[in-house]
Amino acid sequence: MxxxxxxxxxxxxxxxxxxxxxxxxxxxxxxxxxxxxxxxxxxxxxxxxxxxxxxxxxxxxxxxxxxxxxxxxxxxxxxxxxxxxxxxxxxxxxxxxxxxxxxxxxxxxxxxxxxKTVAIDVGKVNDDYFFSNMGMGFLAKTISNFERLEKRRFTNYLKAFLLSIPSYKSNLKYRVRCNGREKWFQPFFILVSNTNELGYNVSLTKRALLDDGLFDIVIIDQLNPLKLIYLLFLFLIGTENKVREHYYCRTGKAVIEIKGSNSKNTPYQIDGEFKSCDSKRLQLEILVKRLIVLAP
Structure with a gap:
């Protein structure tokens, strides 16, 4: 049985x-x-x-x-x-x-x-697992606002997104290390994704696969409001890489360090849930095919 x-x-x-x-x-x-x-x-x-x-x-x-x-x-x-x-x-x-x-x-x-089972990769950031994605900056702010609303539905997610635009400001600098390279950003958001979809049929990482031993990192540097609207349009038509503020890489390991913060906590979202940790250094890695899932 x-x-x-x-x-x-x-x-x-x-x-x-x-x-x-x-x-x-x-x-x-x-x-x-x-x-x-x-x-x-x-x-x-x-x-x-x-x-x-x-x-x-x-x-x-x-x-x-x-x-x-x-x-x-x-x-x-x-x-x-x-x-x-x-x-x-x-x-x-x-x-x-x-x-x-x-x-x-x-x-x-x-x-x-x-x-019928398949084995999929698992993302890990410090001590937390993620299976879809983790996000920082504006993405974490949006999820924080979303959790304050009574019901979880697309209209409320859109409401949280719009509420976050005028209220989100950050002067923090992030050092990202991956694939043997190091680069500094003052990002609008950082997305680290194991899947090709965020949810609601929205995708910022169309090339992502669940079993390739890699996650996809998307970083958008700070934007003025007009550039943000333009970027949203590009995301809808799948040509967001045309803006110079767009950075994309695929890797199995990465380190993100935050500079310029007086706060003890680093906020981020994991699989649509708001979280924070007491470290300014996030160690990210892929655990290859470490979860068994029932799938078609």
């Missing part, structure tokens, strides 16, 4: 069926599967529940939510043989889209039953 645990973010998936043991029983035969459903109650709780499920010898642990919920669950499964299942009922769903996991519940559950 296969033991499958579902860790559900109850805030995600408004308008979709509630994922309960009763709901799942129509898909998973009792003779073949032992189903356990757990609901997270606060930020960080999904990670606690996933660690508990590992101790309980679950063969598959399914994250039901968005990229943030997936991050908490998947962080416990790195370097293990336990497979991660994904039911994408969140807002952005960047990792699920990159893995071609359908947004349709029936089809997503069918992938879990099919039991």
């Amino acid at each position: 296969k033991v499958v645990h579902f860790i559900v973010n109850p805030i995600a998936g408004k308008g979709k069926p509630v994922i309960t043991t009763k709901y799942l029983s129509q898909y998973f035969e009792k003779k073949e599967y032992a189903i356990v459903v757990k609901h997270s109650r606060y930020k960080g709780h999904a990670k606690f529940l996933a660690e508990q499920s590992l101790r309980e010898k679950a063969a598959i642990i399914v994250a039901c939510g968005g990229d943030g919920t997936i991050n908490e669950v998947a962080s416990c499964l790195v370097h293990t043989r336990t497979a991660l299942g994904i039911i994408p009922i969140g807002s952005g769903n960047g990792l699920a889209r990159n893995l071609n996991i359908p947004m349709n519940l029936d089809k997503a559950i069918a992938i879990i039953k099919n039991n």
